[in-house]
Amino acid sequence: MNLESNSLTDKLAYNPKIIALVGSTCSGKTQLALHIARKIQAHIFSLDSLSIYKNINIASAKPSKKEREGIRHFALDVLSPDSKVNAGIFIDILHSAVEICRRDNKPLLIVGGSSFYLKSIINGLSPKPNLDNSQNALFVELKAKPIKQQYEFLCNIDSRYASNIKPTDSYRILRGLEIFALSNQPPSLFFKLNPPKPFPLPIICYNLLLDKDILHKTIELRTSNMLKNGIICEAQTLLRLYGDNIQPFKSIGLKECLQFLQGKININELESLINIHTKQLAKRQRVFNKTQFHHMIQGDSKIILESILDDFFQNSNEISKVFSKSKS
Numbered sequence: 135m136n137l138e139s140n141s142l143t144d145k146l147a148y149n150p151k152i153i154a155l156v157g158s159t160c161s162g163k164t165q166l167a168l169h170i171a172r173k174i175q176a177h178i179f180s181l182d183s184l185s186i187y188k189n190i191n192i193a194s195a196k197p198s199k200k201e202r203e204g205i206r207h208f209a210l211d212v213l214s215p216d217s218k219v220n221a222g223i224f225i226d227i228l229h230s231a232v233e234i235c236r237r238d239n240k241p242l243l244i245v246g247g248s249s250f251y252l253k254s255i256i257n258g259l260s261p262k263p264n265l266d267n268s269q270n271a272l273f274v275e276l277k278a279k280p281i282k283q284q285y286e287f288l289c290n291i292d293s294r295y296a297s298n299i300k301p302t303d304s305y306r307i308l309r310g311l312e313i314f315a316l317s318n319q320p321p322s323l324f325f326k327l328n329p330p331k332p333f334p335l336p337i338i339c340y341n342l343l344l345d346k347d348i349l350h351k352t353i354e355l356r357t358s359n360m361l362k363n364g365i366i367c368e369a370q371t372l373l374r375l376y377g378d379n380i381q382p383f384k385s386i387g388l389k390e391c392l393q394f395l396q397g398k399i400n401i402n403e404l405e406s407l408i409n410i411h412t413k414q415l416a417k418r419q420r421v422f423n424k425t426q427f428h429h430m431i432q433g434d435s436k437i438i439l440e441s442i443l444d445d446f447f448q449n450s451n452e453i454s455k456v457f458s459k460s461k462s
Contacts, residue, residue: 149236149335150232150235150236150239150240150241150242150335151241151242151338151446152232152241152242152244152335152336152337152338153170153176153241153242153243153244153337153338153340153442153446154181154243154244154245154252154337154338154339154340155167155170155243155244155245155340155342155438156245156246156247156249156252156339156340156341156342156419156423156427157247157341157342157343157344157419157423158247158342158344158349158415158416158417158419158420158423159247159353159412159415159416159419160344160349160352160353160356160412160416161342161343161344161349161352161416162342162344162352162435163245163246163247163342164195164196164197164245166342166435166438166439167243167245168197168201168202168205169439170243170439170442170443171205171243172204172205173443174241174243174442174443174446174447175240175241176205176240176241176242176243177205177206177207177208177231177234177235177238177240177241177242177243178202178205178206178207178208178242178243178244178245179207179208179209179227179228179231179242179243179244179245180196180207180208180209180210180245180246181209181224181244181245181246181247181248181251181252181255182194182196182209182246182247182248183219183248183251183385184196184382184385184388185209185210185211185246186209186210186211186212186213186219186223186224187211187212187213187214187215187217187219187382188211188212188213188214188215189215189368189371189372190215190368190372190382190388191368192360192363192364192365192368193360193365193368193369193382193385193387193388193391195356195360196210196211206234208227208228208230208231208234209224209227209228209231212227215372215375215376215380215382216376216377216380217381218381219381220305221250221251221254221255221259222259222262224248224251224254224255225254225255225259225333228244228255228333232335241446244337247419249419249422249423249426249427250422252337252339252427253426253427255333255337256332256333256337256427257330257332257333258330258331258332258333259330259331260324260325260328260329260330261328261331262312262313262316263312263313263316263317263324270315270316272315273311273312273315273316276311276315277308277311281301281302281304281307282301284304284307284308284311285299285301285307287311288307288310288311288314288321291314291320292310292314292320292321292322292323294320294322295310295320295321295322295325296310309321338431338445339427339429339430339431340430340431340432340433340438340441340442341423341424341427341430341431341432341433342433342434342435342438343420343432343433343434344434349416350413353409353412353413353416354409356412357387357405357408357409357412358405360387360408361404361405365387365388365391366391366394366395366404368388368391369383369388369391369392369395370391370395372388373392373395378392378396386408386411386412386415387408387412389411390404390407390408390411391404393407
């Protein structure tokens with residue numbers, strides 16, 4: 135369909151409504167999203183850095199096939215565990231999801247704990263240099279160096295860019311080195327000349343809040359259930375098939391299980407550390423969600439549900455009225 139169409143009907147029908155539901159881990163986003171999706175007949179886009187992987191079901195706490203029945207999901211069970219996930223992958227999948235929602239005439243509900251990726255989707259990413267990094271001798275050489283030397287090199291070529299990166303942030307360090315090697319420009323100059331392109335459609339954001347004490351109890355219950363359901367075996371299988379250097383082993387739950395399997399901690403420490411790290415993550419997510427998004431609607435599950443349904447059905451009625459007038 136042509137975006138430049140002057141038909142009011144075409145303009146109204148062209149873009150699906152997109153809703154994003156974020157919140158701290160264990161706040162109840164998944165179940166609320168499933169309930170909302172059934173109410174408004176939406177497809178769901180899973181914005182979660184673990185659920186995107188195949189065969190990681192316990193650590194990711196992804197909804198079961200039975201729970202997902204009747205609801206189309208995107209960005210779920212897509213990548214092999216030895217693949218790396220980044221915002222660009224989610225953006226590519228999201229564009230495909232929007233096209234399918236447009237075809238199906240359905241809204242799209244984005245849900246997940248990876249709010250950093252949501253911000254990247256909304257604000258956009260700068261394009262990468264259109265060259266093959268595997269054929270670039272400088273990048274191949276830099277990639278083989280220890281992270282400390284990589285960071286030092288980055289500081290030398292672009293201290294401004296490096297000052298905004300932690301010396302342990304391997305992803306952003308390598309991205310900066312890759313841009314320099316392929317474009318022959320310092321990353322800060324490259325980003326200035328190639329600004330990010332924001333997502334072309336509006337995304338209405340909702341932040342699900344849960345009382346801190348209830349959240350902590352929910353976290354402890356989830357940790358206990360994950361251990362009972364076999365997260366250690368899940369981690370053991372990943373270790374056997376892919377080794378200990380895959381990205382999922384940097385995630386809370388699997389990271390501690392790896393330490394346990396390597397004999398670095400005992401079973402009691404395993405449960406305790408998962409709880410501690412998950413609570414710390416929940417706090418970081420809560421702060422990020424409250425400070426990084428503009429015009430976000432916040433509240434408990436009842437407030438969020440009522441707000442989304444009121445907005446959706448009110449807008450649906452308004453569109454129906456306009457369609458009726460356009461046909462008369």
